[in-house]
Amino acid sequence: MTNRIIFSIVIAAFLLLHASSVYAEDEDSIYDERMALFKKTEALTQIPWYYFAAIDNYERNIKNSDEPEQVISIGFPTELWFGPGNSSQIIEEAIIDTFDGKGKDGNGDGKADPTNEEDVLYTMAMLILEYGPTKDDIKIALWNHYQRDLTVQTIMNTAKVFETFQDINLTDRDFPVSINHNYSYRNTWGDRRGFGGLRIHEGTDIFANYGVPVQSTTYGVIEMMGWNLYGGWRIGIRDIFNIYHYYAHMSGYDDNIKLGQVVKPGDVLGSVGSTGYGPPGTSGKFPPHLHYGMYKDNGYSEWSFDPYPYLRKWERMARDKR
Known part of the structure; x- marks a missing residue:
């Protein structure tokens, strides 16, 4: 084998390892970004972060997997966010309030933007707080928002997992029977x-x-x-x-x-x-x-x-x- 071929193999292996490392870092980064947003919303609303994490995780996993992954995947129907009659979809919070929309300003810029992660999470928090801050209140709020028992059950279960492990980056897996046996x-x-x-x-x-x-x-x-x-x-x-x-x-x-x-x-x-x-x-x-x-x-x-x-x-x- 020539030195040129050996050099090419070494370079290819390095690039593959580097690409894998960069991908892992990017994946960790998006989890960190999400957690920071969940914790900030908790500080603003006193609703535990793991409920926002569970709602976001649920909505991410009902979407088409071919879609680009977003930092936050929670979405709202257009009419619910902007209010009936706000056909121009004006994002100023005061205008949305006038039209009885639910969209809220979560980052203090006076706008309730459905593409802004902080606004989305704060809006979800305000929808929940219409019913109250307790676990039972949150379940009622989720049922009224999604109108589906299995959805509520899934979100509450996921919140329980996130609360237990104090983490959202839970990607480990195992085989269903012990591999130490035949x-x-x-x-x-x-x-x-x-x-x-x-x-x-x-x-x-x-x-x-x-x-x-x-x-x-x-x-x-x-x-x-x-x-x-x-x-x-x-x-x-x-x-x-x-x-x-x-x-x-x-x-x-x-x-x-x-x-x-x-x-x-x-x-x-x-x-x-x-x-x-x-x-x-x-x-x-x-x-x-x-x-x-x-x-x-x-x-x-x-x-x-x-x-x-x-x-x-x-x-x-x-x-x-x-």
């Missing part, structure tokens, strides 16, 4: 299922022995526990990206797990089993495995999607941490 899986999403009527398989089956630990793949809140005719003993976790993670056929739960609990990647939820396909207590109708499903919410509906590509990625991440 297991196998393939892409089974969409396969035909017959029990309970013809339907598709909404997940990936991870085969492992009885008792192999089942663990959280993500940061989130345990939203559902108990017996299901199809899934046996199962757990549902709502994460901070508007995704519901479904774990089924477990042999039981970890003693420390309870409904409403905040979890992080790697937290043990229970163990692999073969429960389900019958009334409570039914077990052994199929080999032991974990059924793992993922469901995305776009603010209007929730649907199943293939978890297999994510499992492959999280498996690599888990092995890299060993």
Whole structure:
């Protein structure tokens, strides 16, 4: 190999490493910028920052992923912001007030600009404070704004996660069964299922022995526990990206797990089993495995999607941490 080729390889590797470093720094920077805005709005309104962070996170994750990422993703209907009759969309706060618009000036320039992050967050705070500052008041305000129970539930769960970890940059993941044990899986999403009527398989089956630990793949809140005719003993976790993670056929739960609990990647939820396909207590109708499903919410509906590509990625991440 010539010196010129070696030099070219070294330069290419350096540029790739530098580009990755710059991307990571940019990503960290946008999280820092968001947190600073959330904290400033908290100081102005006395509403805890993690509620603004959760609302913003929810709205970001119902938008088209092809859109450029904004610092703040909260948006308001035009008529709500400017007021009925303000067809010219004048942004002076006094004019907006005249037209009974909700847009507020958050940075002290006298204008309520729906493209200004401080104005947007302050406006959301004022909408909340119309109902009061308590947790229950905030839930009522969110329901009146979004008119959807699942949206309120998701935002409150995300706020609980952010409050627990005092951070919004929560991107770590883990594999749903312990990689220290033997297991196998393939892409089974969409396969035909017959029990309970013809339907598709909404997940990936991870085969492992009885008792192999089942663990959280993500940061989130345990939203559902108990017996299901199809899934046996199962757990549902709502994460901070508007995704519901479904774990089924477990042999039981970890003693420390309870409904409403905040979890992080790697937290043990229970163990692999073969429960389900019958009334409570039914077990052994199929080999032991974990059924793992993922469901995305776009603010209007929730649907199943293939978890297999994510499992492959999280498996690599888990092995890299060993």
